[in-house]
Amino acid sequence: APSGRSAALRARMEERLLAARFRYINQQLYTSTSQEAAQLFQSDPEAFEIYHRGFAQQVGRWPENPVHRIIRYLRRRPASLVVADFGCGDCKIASSVKNKVHSFDLVPLSPLVTVCDMAKVPLAAESVDVAVFCLALMGTNLQEILEEANRVLKQGGTLMVAEVASRFEDIRAFVNAMAQLGFKSVSKDLSSAFFHLLEFAKTGPPRRRPAPGLRLRPCLYKRR
Numbered sequence: 001a002p003s004g005r006s007a008a009l010r011a012r013m014e015e016r017l018l019a020a021r022f023r024y025i026n027q028q029l030y031t032s033t034s035q036e037a038a039q040l041f042q043s044d045p046e047a048f049e050i051y052h053r054g055f056a057q058q059v060g061r062w063p064e065n066p067v068h069r070i071i072r073y074l075r076r077r078p079a080s081l082v083v084a085d086f087g088c089g090d091c092k093i094a095s096s097v098k099n100k101v102h103s104f105d106l107v108p109l110s111p112l113v114t115v116c117d118m119a120k121v122p123l124a125a126e127s128v129d130v131a132v133f134c135l136a137l138m139g140t141n142l143q144e145i146l147e148e149a150n151r152v153l154k155q156g157g158t159l160m161v162a163e164v165a166s167r168f169e170d171i172r173a174f175v176n177a178m179a180q181l182g183f184k185s186v187s188k189d190l191s192s193a194f195f196h197l198l199e200f201a202k203t204g205p206p207r208r209r210p211a212p213g214l215r216l217r218p219c220l221y222k223r224r
Contacts, residue, residue: 021047022054023221030218034118034139041106048107052089058221059135062194066162067134069189069197071096073160074130081129084152086118086145087136102128119144123152130158135195137163142214143181147206150182159183159200164219168196173213181206181214 025047029037041048059065071093074083079098088094088103091110103112104121116122119141131149139145149159168174175185175198183200190196 018050019054021050025051026054027218027220029138030220031140033141034145035141037139038106038115038117045107048109052109054221055089055135062192064192064194066192066195066197067092070132070134070160070162074099077130082127083130083132084121084123084128084149085132085134086121086149087133087138088113089136093132093134099130119148121148121152125151126154126157128152128157129154130160132160134160134162135164137161137216142216146178146181146183146214150202150206153202155202155204157202158186159202161198161200162195163198163216165190165192165194165196167216167219169215169217170213171196174216177212177214179203180208 025040028040029051032040074081074093074097081099083093083097083099083101085091085093085101085103088105089109091101091103091112094101094103094112095110101112102121102123103110103114104116104118105113106115106117107113108115114122118136118139131153133149137145153159171188171190175188178185178200182202182204184203186199186201188196188198
């Protein structure tokens, strides 16, 4: 029927527009600071929903979502540990573990989210045991964001980083730069072709300016 065909065509066009908008928003996030990203979503909250939906579709194609690995890790640790989830999205971690989880993001997809810039979270210094960045290290001010994670983590606390594998130019240089930010490498899981899972322990406050190795490539999606 013609009406069915036109509805299908319209749906396909809408899907293409959404995909194009997702790619544009995604590019903005990788080329702006966390503060600029916060302003972008404040002025256009719908943009975050489009971004999150597109992001979920991309990760949905992977054999495993790294957030499930982090949840399994937390379930093996004491439930008394306090967790800070930077860039929490739909709060999968907070809704899957018994721990107290502070969930931070730029837009509240869930009532559990505290809206803030990832470089300025409303937590006291040395108040959390575990900080998590699950596919969330995006701004051009990476150093500032990771220094904030250092600030809120207790001495000896754990930093978990899951990031798209192709974003790492040089994993050794990245780990060396993290050491200058006060994070010692505990373990690296590079077994997935899609993401790397890195565990660090806080050894102290950030030292001197980090090495250029802190760089991560932007994760840009091709037109399909």
